[in-house]
Amino acid sequence: xxxxxxxxxxxxxxxxNGKPLQLPINKQAIxxxxxxxxxDPDPCILHQSYAIxxxxxxxxxxxxxxxxxxxxxxxxxxxxxxxxxxxLDQYFITIEVKKKK
Amino acid sequence: MKxxxxxxSATTPLDKDVYKKMECFISTHYANPSSLYEISTxxxxxxxxxxxxxxxVLNCNPKTLIFCSGGTEASNxxxxxxxxxxxxKRKIITTQIEHHATLHTCEYMESFxxxxxxxxxxxxxxxxxxxxxxxxxxxxxxxxxxxxxxEIGTIQDIKKIGHLCRSHGICFHVDAVQAFGQIEIDLExxxxxxxxxxxxxxxxxxxxxxxxxxxxxxxxxLIHGGKHENYLRAxxxxxxxxxxxxxxxxxxxxxxxxxxxxxxxxSSAFYExxxxxxxxARLNGPPVGKLRLPGHLSFSFxxxxxxxxxxxxxxxxxxxxxGSACSADELVASHVLEAIKTPSSHIMGAIRITFGHENKVExxxxxxEAIKTEIEELTEDY
Numbered sequence: 001x002x003x004x005x006x007x008x009x010x011x012x013x014x015x016x017n018g019k020p021l022q023l024p025i026n027k028q029a030i031x032x033x034x035x036x037x038x039x040d041p042d043p044c045i046l047h048q049s050y051a052i053x054x055x056x057x058x059x060x061x062x063x064x065x066x067x068x069x070x071x072x073x074x075x076x077x078x079x080x081x082x083x084x085x086x087x088l089d090q091y092f093i094t095i096e097v098k099k100k101k
Numbered sequence: 102m103k104x105x106x107x108x109x110s111a112t113t114p115l116d117k118d119v120y121k122k123m124e125c126f127i128s129t130h131y132a133n134p135s136s137l138y139e140i141s142t143x144x145x146x147x148x149x150x151x152x153x154x155x156x157x158v159l160n161c162n163p164k165t166l167i168f169c170s171g172g173t174e175a176s177n178x179x180x181x182x183x184x185x186x187x188x189x190k191r192k193i194i195t196t197q198i199e200h201h202a203t204l205h206t207c208e209y210m211e212s213f214x215x216x217x218x219x220x221x222x223x224x225x226x227x228x229x230x231x232x233x234x235x236x237x238x239x240x241x242x243x244x245x246x247x248x249x250x251x252e253i254g255t256i257q258d259i260k261k262i263g264h265l266c267r268s269h270g271i272c273f274h275v276d277a278v279q280a281f282g283q284i285e286i287d288l289e290x291x292x293x294x295x296x297x298x299x300x301x302x303x304x305x306x307x308x309x310x311x312x313x314x315x316x317x318x319x320x321x322x323l324i325h326g327g328k329h330e331n332y333l334r335a336x337x338x339x340x341x342x343x344x345x346x347x348x349x350x351x352x353x354x355x356x357x358x359x360x361x362x363x364x365x366x367x368s369s370a371f372y373e374x375x376x377x378x379x380x381x382a383r384l385n386g387p388p389v390g391k392l393r394l395p396g397h398l399s400f401s402f403x404x405x406x407x408x409x410x411x412x413x414x415x416x417x418x419x420x421x422x423x424g425s426a427c428s429a430d431e432l433v434a435s436h437v438l439e440a441i442k443t444p445s446s447h448i449m450g451a452i453r454i455t456f457g458h459e460n461k462v463e464x465x466x467x468x469x470e471a472i473k474t475e476i477e478e479l480t481e482d483y
Contacts, residue, residue, distance in 0.1 A: 002478045019478075021409065044427040046408065053412045 002098035003066060007073075007091050015085055020056045029055060029082030055082050066095035104418035105464050109302075109396060109457035110251050110279060111422055115345070116304040122348045123306065126341035134338050135327065144340045151347035158350045161288040161313060167330045168343050171310035172278040172299030173202040174323075176245070178312050178334070179274045179295045180206045182320030183243055184215065187272075190242035196220045196228055197440035198255070199247050202297075203276055204436070207245070215242075224441050225387040226255030234265060243272040248280035252424065252437040252453060253386030254397030256284065263292030272318060278302055282353040283361060283394055294318050298350075300342065304458070305349030309342035360458070364396030365389075367456040371398060371465050378473050383447050385424070385438060396456035399424065401438070401447035405479045408432060410452055413475040419468055424451025 005023065007016040016023065033051035034043035043051060062079045063071070070092040073080065077089035085091070106114075132141040134148055148168070156163035169175050180193065180203065195207050197219045207217045218236050220228045228246070237244075244266050249256050259275055266273035274295040277286060282303030288296070295318065300309035314320060314333075326335025353360075372389050375382055385399040401424070402410065411423040424435045434448045443451070454468075 002481075045430055045432050046423070046425070046427045049408055049432075050412060050415075053415070057416070 004096045004098075006094040006096070007085065007088075008070070008094070009087075009091055015091060020059065021053065023056055023059065024084035025052050025055050026082050026084045033082075059083070063093070063095070066097045068093060068095040070094050102418050104420065105460070105468060106420045107454045107456065107460065107468070108420050108422045110394075110453065110455035112301045112307060113304045113457055114459070115301075115306055116349060116352060118352065119305055119345050119348045123341040123345040126344055130340070134340060135329070144338075147340055148338055148343050151343045154347040155311065155350050158354045159286060159288045159313065160290070162316060164331070165313050165316060167312045167314060167333045168338065168346070169310045169312060169330070169334050170308055170339075171301070172200075172276070172297050173310075175297040175299070175310045175312040176200070176202040176274075176276055177206050178320065178323050179297060179314075180210065180243070180245055181323055182333070183272060183274070183295070183318070184210060185321035186319050187242060190240050192216045192218065192236075192238065192241045194218045194220065194233065194236050194241060194244045196222060196246055198222055198226055198250055198252070198437045199245070200251055200276060200278065203245055203247065216240075220246075222255075222440050225392070226250055226253050226437070226441050227387075227392075228257060228262070230261065230265070233262065237265065237269040237271055241269070241271050243274055245274040245276070247276040247278075249277075249284065249394045249397075250386065250437065251279050252435055253399050253441065254279075254394040255386050256280070256392055256394060259293065260291060266294075267292045279394060279397075281350075282357070283364065283396065285357060288313060288315075295320075298346075300346035300349055303349050303353040306342045306345040308339060309346040311346065361395050363458070364394075364456050367460055367462060367465070368393075368396060368398055370462050371454065371456075371469070374465055375400065375469050375472070378469050379476065383443075385441065385443060385451060394455075398454045400452055400454070401443060402450040402452075402476055402480075403446045405450045405476065406432070407449060407451040409479055410450070410472070410475055413478065414452075414471060417471045417475075419471055422453040422455070424453060425449060 003020055008014055030048050030051045031041055033055055034040050034047055038047055062076055073091050073093055074089045130143045132144050134145040152163040152166050193207055193215055211217050220232055222228055248259050263273050272294045275293050276297045278299045281298050294315045296313040298311045301307040322333045324335045329335050368389050383401045385401055387393040407423040408425050411421050414421055424438055425432050438448050
């Protein structure tokens with residue numbers, strides 16, 4: 001699925017605009033995922049990348065099925081605490097999905 | 102969803118028939134092969150018979166085979182063990198595209214004052230024979246070269262290299278980890294002095310390897326202790342793994358021609374279909390054919406990371422290898438792709454696809470479609 005994620009604040013300012021894999025992820029969440037996946041608290045860059053991939057997949061499991069248009073994150077921010085953006089509960093998410101040609 | 106495993110150069114699944122032969126040595130036949138009671142005769146005999154079986158496959162004397170934990174240990178034993186036994190010579194010749202088991206061992210030897218020559222390779226990964234010949238000097242201890250490259254599939258002319266080494270009286274070690282099971286090996290006919298094998302690359306168990314040391318060549322052990330493996334590899338033998346390795350080698354030999362055909366068919370079909378759908382894909386290493394491992398493909402795509410492509414294919418349950426490595430917490434280009442001078446636009450965008458027994462031609466369109474879709478996702482602006 002080709003998707004683009006836009007996160008905006010209440011003033012309609014863009015906090016994030018990019019592809020799912022570009023979402024900023026907490027370092028600790030990556031380590032926790034690495035422990036879950038590999039039993040490794042000190043993952044190499046390759047294993048970190050795999051952990052990030054799995055966390056980004058989780059975003060799509062937590063949120064309603066896209067496309068989403070300026071959905072408030074107030075109901076989801078706790079489950080999305082691995083995203084490294086402060087005040088996520090006050091923000092709105094848009095997920096655009098590009099259909100296959 | 103069905104998974105499609107395309108990483109047989111990394112490891113192969115353990116053959117069911119091999120496992121059946123190993124099973125009793127994991128459970129009921131547990132006795133230490135060195136002990137002196139009836140049940141230890143079963144395990145000692147199993148190891149000796151396994152050595153004879155593997156020797157028959159390779160066409161060599163069973164006494165020349167030293168079982169160990171795998172390819173990495175075997176190559177370490179070959180290089181460090183031979184250097185330790187012959188301390189008067191201080192030059193080691195290898196290539197820029199060796200597996201890390203050899204490359205890092207050679208770098209370690211440099212820290213002890215050894216002069217290591219890393220032979221250049223051309224765009225396909227083949228060594229320069231003139232450079233090798235010029236480097237074969239009186240102070241050369243040994244030459245260590247990978248037969249079939251694990252990253253780009255290049256098959257070196259081992260016979261020619263071996264004859265060159267032999268004409269200079271220099272020991273020749275071959276890393277045949279990727280080659281065995283895909284290339285015919287007859288040690289009676291080949292000018293090879295030492296050779297590394299690893300069981301899990303040919304449907305045997307992980308944790309089993311072997312070093313062949315031709316009669317008349319002497320090495321020191323890396324691991325000291327008991328008299329196991331003719332004093333060259335101390336430690337109670339892993340009977341099940343050794344039995345598994347020997348059985349897998351027999352199956353590999355029996356199936357060799359059929360396997361080569363199958364792998365060649367898969368590689369050709371995949372290459373042709375991929376180039377048709379993704380014309381900007383670059384094949385790393387030699388063209389598909391006799392100079393390349395039959396089941397081996399490595400492609401680079403511009404302006405993306407092979408790592409990201411491999412990760413996204415994982416979502417489709419398609420398992421491939423990436424051409425990148427990690428170093429000091431950053432992603433770096435493969436030393437092999439650097440050595441063959443892969444363009445900077447492509448060097449980070451490599452994935453390796455290596456086929457095996459269970460792959461089917463019918464799976465290829467699905468895999469290529471997934472690669473195409475994910476490349477578009479990774480490279481196109483939304």
